[in-house]
Amino acid sequence: MAFKTEEMILNMGPQHPSTHGVLRLEVELDGELIISVKPHIGYLHRCFEKHCEAMTYPQVIPYTDRMDYLASMYNNFGYVVTMERFLNIQVPERVEYIRVIMGELQRIASHLVALGTYGVDIGAFTPFLYCFRDREKILSLFEMTCGARLLYNYMWIGGLSHDLHPDFIPACKEFLRYFKPNITELNNLLSFNKIFIERTANVGILPAETAINYGVTGPNLRGSGVKYDLRRNDQYSVYDRFDFEIPVGTGANGTLGDCWDRYYVRVREMEESIKIIEQALEQLPEGDINTAIPKRIKPPAGSIYGRVENPKGELGYFIMSDGSTSPYRLKVRGPSFVNMTVFSELCKGHLVADVIAILGSIDIVLGEIDR
Amino acid sequence: MYNLLNNILGNEYLATIIAVALPLFIFILPYALYAVYGERKVSAFMQDRIGPNRAGYQGLLQSVADILKLIQKEDIIPNEADKKLFNLAPVLVFAGSYAAFAAIPFSGAYIGADIDLGLFYILAISSVVVAGILMGGWASNNKYSLLGAMRSAAQIISYEIPTALVVLTMVMVTGSLNLKTISELQTAYFWNWNILGGAFSGIEKFLLIPFMIVAFVIIYISTLAEVNRVPFDIPEAESELVSGFHTEYSGMKFAMFFLSEYANMFAVSAIVAALFFGGYQSPFGYLGNTIGISWFVPVEQLFWFTIKGLFFVFVQMWLRWTLPRLRVDQLMTVCWKYMIPYAFANLIIVGLITLI
């Protein structure tokens, strides 16, 4: 007589120490093997896109901060780049360089959170605190510049809200000098640890074809070996003046496109960001940052789509205007939303413990998924 | 000590109970309380933080505050839970952990029960813990707890094999199962300790050294798995199963699980110290003997025993805050494919060496 077994449905609910935010995962299990995973989102939906239709264009900027709250500078960056293309505004050189410096510092901060929390998901509690200690220094740099630690409202259409503080450049150089050996320490403690490699190599393999078909972007795509980065492939701001590499996954420990590759691409991206910031600090021109800020923003009727390379992927803004001072429709293409679509595919055939490892390696922020 | 008490009290059973059980509670319970505090402080210093420092001077009264809080908590039993098993599980786990101390020599003058089967008894009584964990997981009526309990049972049972193999190795080298005899054989000078070849003379002592070190590493890792510590803490994996088999326990029952984990840590540290590092023997000879106060020697031995036990507990905590966690199947791979072959090979080679 054959045993009748039925699949167990495990609910990793909205409140769970490991889902990065309020995400509900409905996991269908056969013993310890996963048959399917269904993510349920929407717990953090705040009607951002509808709300913006009642705001004027400069008032939208504090709202864009709150989408991906771990990388606010880049959310602002995407919006102002799109609006400046729409209005044909040419910003001063100094503004461009400062935006690049802030954006890359924000990229380091966002990756530090991703790596630290990934360590906690795998079970190593110490690198999390080291990452957050370093992130505190970046947040103090931001607080010195614009007054806020997490949600900045710093990049305005046509310029910035404040010029650099006189103490910023020495403090930033000091931070870069302090931070470089910490990446080596993080690698020794976590990235090359045999147990960590065993947990993450050959797990959640994302082939390049599948990644492109699903629309995955950012470090997830680069971890699968595809060398595609909007800072090189699609011009915005002054990134073409800097000499930096685009790190891609190589399958060094395990297969190409597994969790370890995605994780290591982020570590290497932090190193590249340090290079960019150093070069930008060297080349920083003098000037007035307020010359290009328009008095009244009333774009012509029409629509535009602009995109930038968020720490998590391609952040796109679609803005449709009907000639008034408020947008008629503002749609955001959130990178984490599109990256989540490939999650179910990645989890098939793995064990329950791997769900957490794979979810951490995709690096989602619920604020961006739900907006 | 048993004789003394028997003379005073005249009643055999009372004397036995007091001689065996009382010093354990006086020693181990405060240790368990302060081990929790120590873990928090050690973890904080390793993470560039400070740890508890508000309750009392440098936070020393933190454990007392925690115990007072846990005593006051409501004892919640889930509706569908199996009440008898639910209540019995912490008792079994606690009893299994503490009963192991009966056969561990605290100093030359005190051992709870001087039985010739010391190590065998310890291995056997530690297995009672498995039954307690399984009961706790099943009776909680919770999918997560059940998963955690089953994993824990598989883990503990598998890792008892390398432990037993290494114990066999040491028995071959020293010739006794009684921990007190093993400690006495490793005299009070560190070059005679088992990790450095044991109290032999001649070529076999130096031949034994690398294999003793391998045996020590194997038993340390296996006992780490027996007490459910990182990197083998799948049963209580916080980020996956939200506390595993003791999710549904609250108040004093949870405290019992917790305290028994720390007591278990000290027990296995003490066993490892006794097998390889001389147990209660001092590495440099005894002050009491050199000065001439002979009653001071057991006190010194107690001191050395405590130091060694605490040091190995510290290394266990150090490993916890450094390493990530192993997945269940990798845990099994490490045990069956790596530990057991190495332990067997070690056993055979040491056996050959002792024949020389």
Added chain:
Amino acid sequence: MKQYFRNTWEAVWTVLIGMKITFRHLFAPSVTIQYPEVKVDLPDRARNRLYVNIEDCIGCDQCVRACPVSCITLETVKGTPAEDLGKTSGGKKKALWITRFDIDIAKCCYCSLCVYPCPTECIRMTDVYEFTEYERENLVYQFATLTEKESEIKKQNAAKAEAEKAAQKLVAAKAKATAPAAPKTDSEN
């Protein structure tokens, strides 16, 4: 087979490297700041609680329009020509009485968009961040200094002035309506 021994060696070696790092950190000084005994010095551009210097406010409504979450409520009453409302610290003459200037600091998102449009720089963000209250109503900050009675008087004065002005206008309009009739008949002649 070789992979087997390599795995063992790598496992042991990387564990030892990790242990060395954490051991070094055991003796490094901690980075914790013992709040509330020790507080961090905030930089001079810090954006925390809002403050309005009501003496300088001219009631222009710019901050209300700039706020993205509509947390400022401003009600003004026109001053009569006979009254002298004083000058702001910058020398501008004030023309409006501020009867109500409420900021609901619970709604404020600390974006500082209200600070830039103010022509007299009377609204600004301070570095106060410890302003918790027990009652939610206490988080509505009222900056206007006129009492209820005074506001009532001002409103009545303003209404009276309006009424007078309207009556004067009516008289002037009537005069204008009758006056041209006379020259018209003249020209007809």
